[in-house]
Amino acid sequence: MRKIIYWMSMSLDGFIEGPDRNIDWHTVDEELHSYFNEQLAGMGGMLDGRVTHQLMADFWPTADQDPANEGPMADxxxxxxxxxxxxxxxxxxxxxxxxxxxxxxxxxEVRALKEQPGGDLALGGADLAASFAAHDLIDQYRVYVHPVLIGRGKPMFPAEETLRPLRLTGTRTFGTGVVELCYDRADR
Structure with a gap:
C-alpha cells in the first residue's frame, strides 16, 4: 500500500513561510534540488491545497523553457x-x-487512493496536512530544516492536542546546512 508522506521545508523555528507567504529564505541549491527531483520522480502523485497548487501551476508548466532554469529546475x-x-x-x-x-x-476516499498501484503520495501544505492529520492519514513526515530563524510566519504544525508517536527512520545533511529528517508513525 502506498504511503502518504507530508513533505515540507521549514525554518529552524518551525515556520514553512514567512509573512506574506515569503519563502526566499529557503536554501535550495543544485544538490538539494537534485535530491528532491530524485525522490519526487518515484512518487505516485502530489496532494496539495489550492494555494500551493496555483503557485506551482503559475511557474512549473513552462519553467524548463527558460534557459535560466537549466539543470534540476528544468528537470x-x-x-x-x-x-x-x-x-x-x-x-x-x-x-x-x-x-x-x-x-x-x-x-x-484517501484510503482508496492509497490502495491504488503506484508510488507514494507527497502531501504538501500545512492546512491540508492538518486535515489529513486530524483523520490520521499521514504515514511519514519528511521535514527539511533550513538553517535560518525567521521569527514569525505560518507554522508547519498547527496546535493540536493529539499525541502522535513517531520513529526516526532517516537523516541527511546537505552542503547548505539543510537537514532532512524522516519520521514514520511509531505504530505502523
Whole structure:
C-alpha cells in the first residue's frame, strides 16, 4: 500500500513561510534540488491545497523553457507536469496539468487512493496536512530544516492536542546546512 508522506521545508523555528507567504529564505541549491527531483520522480502523485497548487501551476508548466532554469529546475518542471496531482479545494473550478480536483478530505476516499498501484503520495501544505492529520492519514513526515530563524510566519504544525508517536527512520545533511529528517508513525 502506498504511503502518504507530508513533505515540507521549514525554518529552524518551525515556520514553512514567512509573512506574506515569503519563502526566499529557503536554501535550495543544485544538490538539494537534485535530491528532491530524485525522490519526487518515484512518487505516485502530489496532494496539495489550492494555494500551493496555483503557485506551482503559475511557474512549473513552462519553467524548463527558460534557459535560466537549466539543470534540476528544468528537470523538476518535467516531473511536475507529468505527475498526477490531487488538489483539495472547495472553490477551484478548473485545473490543468494532470490534476484532479477533490472537494473534501474524505478518509475512505484517501484510503482508496492509497490502495491504488503506484508510488507514494507527497502531501504538501500545512492546512491540508492538518486535515489529513486530524483523520490520521499521514504515514511519514519528511521535514527539511533550513538553517535560518525567521521569527514569525505560518507554522508547519498547527496546535493540536493529539499525541502522535513517531520513529526516526532517516537523516541527511546537505552542503547548505539543510537537514532532512524522516519520521514514520511509531505504530505502523
Amino acid at each position: 523538476f518542471a518535467v516531473i511536475w507536469r507529468n505527475m498526477p496531482k490531487y488538489v483539495y479545494s472547495r472553490t477551484l473550478e478548473h485545473a490543468d496539468w494532470n490534476t484532479t480536483i477533490v472537494r473534501e478530505v474524505v478518509p475512505e
